[in-house]
Amino acid sequence: MGPHPAVADVRRAVRESLADLTRGGLVLVACSGGADSLALAAGLGFAAPRMGLRAGLVTVDHGLQEGSARQADRVVRLAPSLGLDPAEVLAVTVGTEGGPEAAAREARYAALAGAAERLGAEAVLLGHTRDDQAETVLLGLVRGSGPRSLAGMAGIVGIYRRPLLGLGRSVTTVACAALGLAPWEDPHNRETRYTRVRVREHVLPVLCEELGPGIPEALARTAALCRDDADALDAWADRVYREAxxxxxxxxxxxxxxxxxxxxxxxxxxxxxxxxxxxxxxxxxxxxxxxxxxxxxxxxxxxxxxxxxxxxxxxxxxxxxxxxxxxxxxxxxxxxxxxxxxxxxxxxx
The missing domain is CATH 3.30.465.60 (Uridine Diphospho-n-acetylenolpyruvylglucosamine Reductase; domain 3)
Incomplete structure (x- = not known):
């Protein structure tokens, strides 16, 4: 009997994302312990050895809430059972410039980039899903930032890869349950002082209720189309810049x-x-x-x-x-x- 369909979907997404990497290379997964990154970590632990790749885990401790160090330690201790080694906690200091969300993101990516360089990783996997993509597109619409912003998150940017952009958040939740994994619920994901949380908790549910349940999928398709257009315009602009x-x-x-x-x-x-x-x-x-x-x-x-x-x-x-x-x-x-x-x-x- 094969794996649960949700587990199979996650594993397939990981395999497709890593298909171009060199055998023997190290891939890290950034795992907070939430359902998305936990399902991704399990998918990497399963797929990597079958693809001739090494797999490890890093978790970022932002130090922004009580017990964050304990949670980070819990994630690292889970890594061996998922087939992930090395496994490290990356403790960061979050500044204030640009607001709490931007400051935490900047500190997190700096830590991930540093760990990848130090450990010699070819790629770092991020657990963003189709729902995260939909939220990003809505935030871009509000800012009026143009097609590049509406293009949302790319599947691959430098060392970072997002295998789960084609899967809904519900898939990762079901995958964790099927694998007997208990995700951590980050309290910050319910903090409505954060703009993204308000979009997730209030705006998207209203849109789905009033316009139909396929809104996240439609927004993700919009992102993909905008990305194709933006990439073409950027390439044209590169040529003109050199000419000008x-x-x-x-x-x-x-x-x-x-x-x-x-x-x-x-x-x-x-x-x-x-x-x-x-x-x-x-x-x-x-x-x-x-x-x-x-x-x-x-x-x-x-x-x-x-x-x-x-x-x-x-x-x-x-x-x-x-x-x-x-x-x-x-x-x-x-x-x-x-x-x-x-x-x-x-x-x-």
Whole structure:
């Protein structure tokens, strides 16, 4: 008699996710002890040796609630029974920048990346499911962040892999029960002060009740379609960015910038569709030193107006002290000392 269908689904998802890895390589699973990551850990422990891979486990102790160290220790002690070795607790210190969710995520990924490098892992598996993907798409809609945000989470990004994106959260719960595993219920997953929890607990259930039970699946399909479109536009923007780079420094430089200016041909930018042009402008702003997390659509739109609605405007302010000026057919992105007459008045068609 074969495994329970839910168990089989998880194992198959793991096998498909790891099919391209080199035999003998180490794969780590990031496991909190919740149903999703616990089912994933069990699936990895089963599939890895049959694929000629080594499998280990890491669990992150954020230290944000009483008993977190005990829970992390419990997960590590469970690893041998799942066929996972090595198994480690990664204790982190969570900061405050960007809010509690963002700060915890940043600390968690930094710890996972460090563990993967130290242990020589080829991949780190994350337990995000189709329901998590649906939540991510809804959050992207609320932010109005565009198709890249609506594309949700990718199945593979660098060393990180998400084998369960095609499976619902109910599958992992059933798989754990079928395997006799007792998942841990993280109290933070019920804390409605977190935006994602409110989406999970209130918004998605209302949508399913009012519009039908297939909402998570539909949102996940939307993410996949948006990802295909965004990937195509990004590849187009990469080509245009290389073509638009002029290498020309801005004229009348009062003092050397902190890093070389990024200069783009206005005529090349003007020949592109808006979706491509704005992606190119974002790349230039990031290359000049604007922080990704602070760079918003409004900044990109203002810089875009220097191309499409040129009226002799002064420099556009970007996060990170970066300014954008148009001069002699070139759009220059550079660090600026705001208020300097030479800098501000240099922009001319």
């Amino acid at each position: 780079l002029t290498g020309r420094p801005p004229a009348e430089e009062a003092s050397p910038p902190a890093r070389p200016a990024v200069c783009l041909s206005v005529s090349v930018l003007a020949s592109c569709p808006a979706a491509v042009r704005r992606r190119v402008i974002r790349r230039a702003a990031l290359a000049a030193g604007s922080p990704s997390g602070a760079l918003a659509a409004v900044h990109i739109a203002e810089a875009d107006r220097l191309v499409t609605e040129w009226r002799g405007q002064r420099a556009v302010h970007m996060p990170g002290g970066v300014g954008v000026v148009r001069n002699a057919g070139v759009l220059a992105f550079e660090r600026m000392c705001w208020g300097s007459p030479a800098k501000e008045s240099r922009a001319q068609g």
